[in-house]
Amino acid sequence: MFRRALLLAVAVAAAALLVPAALAARVHVRVEGKTRTIFGPTAPLVEGGANALSALDAASVAGEFYYHLTQASFGAYVDQIGLYPAGAQAGWVFKVNGASPPVGADQVALKDGDSVLWYWAEFGPAGGPPTLALRRTTGSCYRVLAQNDAGVATPARGAVLRVDGRVRRTTGGRGCVGRHRGLVRATMTGAVRSNALP
Numbered sequence: 001m002f003r004r005a006l007l008l009a010v011a012v013a014a015a016a017l018l019v020p021a022a023l024a025a026r027v028h029v030r031v032e033g034k035t036r037t038i039f040g041p042t043a044p045l046v047e048g049g050a051n052a053l054s055a056l057d058a059a060s061v062a063g064e065f066y067y068h069l070t071q072a073s074f075g076a077y078v079d080q081i082g083l084y085p086a087g088a089q090a091g092w093v094f095k096v097n098g099a100s101p102p103v104g105a106d107q108v109a110l111k112d113g114d115s116v117l118w119y120w121a122e123f124g125p126a127g128g129p130p131t132l133a134l135r136r137t138t139g140s141c142y143r144v145l146a147q148n149d150a151g152v153a154t155p156a157r158g159a160v161l162r163v164d165g166r167v168r169r170t171t172g173g174r175g176c177v178g179r180h181r182g183l184v185r186a187t188m189t190g191a192v193r194s195n196a197l198p
């Protein structure tokens with residue numbers, strides 16, 4: 001009996017040691033504000049993203065930006081990031097790997113390599129804005145995808161590519177920018193700006 005209890009105690013202690021390591025996921029984080037990027041245009045890896053809320057917290061420490069958490073009737077709610085507080089039908093929402101989870105950020109467990117995007121969004125009858133994802137195809141050519149809340153990606157028709165102060169139109173969400181030095185990004189009216197790529 002004593003031996004069994006001892007084995008159990010050892011197993012519990014070992015599990016306690018393992019849990020923090022398992023929870024400390026390294027995840028990509030980007031925070032897109034109302035008018036500009038607040039954190040991580042290239043979505044850098046951040047340590048400590050056990051869930052989508054702690055990923056925001058870890059990014060806020062790495063990027064020294066403000067956010068505010070409040071306790072709403074049914075859970076933790078981020079009611080401000082940076083300068084702008086939520087209000088009416090606008091505020092801060094998040095996606096994990098391109099899709100918008102239907103629960104609070106502290107309820108969404110993350111694993112190594114996941115991508116978390118927090119962004120400012122205004123909701124209308126048609127829902128929230130699509131988010132843009134930029135992919136490099138060949139050379140200095142890129143593809144821009146628009147992702148809806150379900151994470152479904154379609155070509156971002158009407159998106160433009162921006163680099164070094166230049167703007168290039170895309171056709172069917174595809175375009176080339178030629179030689180460039182800075183990071184390339186995509187924007188589109190009514191959509192959340194994309195990640196940045198070399």
Ligand code: B12
Pocket residue numbers: 072073074075076077078079086087088089090091092093094095100101102103104105121123
């Ligand atoms: C408006 C709204 C929003 C607005 C809030 C703007 C604002 N003024 O703050 C915006 C668009 C920002 C929003 C965001 C989100 N929302 Co919302 N939202 C609503 C909606 C349509 C109405 C809420 C409301 O105004 N109630 C009336 C007021 C008087 O009551 P209240 O308790 O004070 O309302 C506040 C809280 O509800 C809070 N809030 C809004 N969304 C969420 C989500 C969570 C998880 C929490 C804890 C609090 C919270 O903001 C309200 C206004 O201050 C409800 C659906 C519904 N019909 O209830 C969904 C709803 C509450 N949201 C939901 C979700 C999932 C989210 C997001 C997590 C989505 C995401 N993936 O990012 C985010 C929250 C992330 C974060 N910031 O922490 C779910 C919650 C489900 C659940 N059981 O957890 C709901 C029920 C919609 C649904 N059916 O899926 N939301």
